[in-house]
Amino acid sequence: MTEATIKTTSDQPDFGNYVSLLKPRVMSLVVFTAAVGLIVAPGSMNIVLAFASVLFIALGAGASGSLNMWWDADIDSIMKRTQGRPVPSGKVSANNAMLVGLWMSVLSVGMLGLASNWFAAGLLAFTIFFYAVVYSMWLKRSTPQNIVIGGAAGAFPPMVGWVAASGSISYEAIGMFMLIFMWTPPHFWALALFMNEDYSKAGIPMLTVTHGKRSTRNHILTYTILLTPFSVGLAFTSIGGPVYFVLSIILSLLFLLGAFKLFKREEKIAIEDNYLEERKVFKFSLFYLFLLFTALLIEASFRSYDVRLIAWPQVF
C-alpha cells in the first residue's frame, strides 16, 4: 500500500497498547503460580519444555484478558479504574481485542499441548472459557457471587502447571486451586469497598452494590476464616512442610486480623481516612498469596536436596 492510506486523524496504536490488552499484571501472577505448580509437581521436566509451558499458560491468561476487554469495553469506559485500558481509550478497536484474544487462545492451547501434554492444554482451554465466557459474559453482570465463582479462573494456573509437569491431577493440585479460589473473594471485596462508586455506576452487581458495605465487611471476615484451613492444610500434603506451615500460620493470623479490623470498622471512619485499612488489606492479600507460593518453592528446594523432617505428618 502507498502512504496515501495512512490515517492521520485517528490514534495509531503502539505496541504497548497490545501488550496491555493482555493484562500484564495479572499475567505476572499467573506466571508465578503456574511456575510454582509446575516446579513442585512430581517428576522432572526438561527446562525448555517447562519454560515453554509456563509461557503458554501465561499467554492463555493474556488471551482471556483480551477477550474480557473486548466484552467489557462498555463498562470499562464507565469505571475510573479501567478507563485507561486500550479499548475504552480508543487505542485498540473492540474487534481487534477479540481477534487477538481468540488467536492467542488457539495458539497458547495448541502450543501448551505440544510442549507438555493435551490434558494440561484442555485444562488451559477450560480456564480461558471459564474466565471469558462463564465469568465475563455471564456471572459478572448477573450476580453478586460473580467473583466467588469467577475466582476459579484465577485458581486454575497452578493446577495447569502441575498437570503440565506430572500429567495428572492430585490432592496437592486441588489444594493449590482451593487456596487461590478461597483467597479471591476477600481480596476482591476489599478492593470493592474502596471502588464502590465505580461498580455501581457501571451497574455491576458487586456485593457492595447489591448488599451494601456492611454485608461486604461481614463476608470478607467469613471468607477469610474459611480460607484459613485451606491455607494451613496445604502444609500437610506432599508439597507442604514446616517452613510452609509456620509461614501460613503467621500470614493467616495477619490476614484474619486485617479482616477483623474491616469487620469492626464503621463506614464513616473508613470514609474519613479514605479507606486506608481497606487498601492495606487489599495489598496485604496479594503479599499473602505471593509468600505462600514462595514457601511452596522453598519446600520443593528442600525436597530436591533431600532435606526433610522425618516426623512431618502428611495427612493428605
Add this chain to the structure above:
Amino acid sequence: MTDDEIRKIRKKNNSMLGLILVAFVILVFSITVAKMMGGATMEAYDHVRRPQLEQIN
C-alpha cells in the same frame, strides 16, 4: 499526529512483531530439540504399514 510520527510508531510496532516472530521460531525449534532428546517418536506411520513402529507384545 503527523504522518512522520505515525510512520515512526508503525516502524517500532513492526520491528517488535518481527522480534516476537523470530523468538517464536527459536522457541519452537528448542521445543523440538527438547522433545527429541526426551525420546519422542521420530518416525510415524506413512501411507503404508511400518512394522518397526508396532509394539511387540
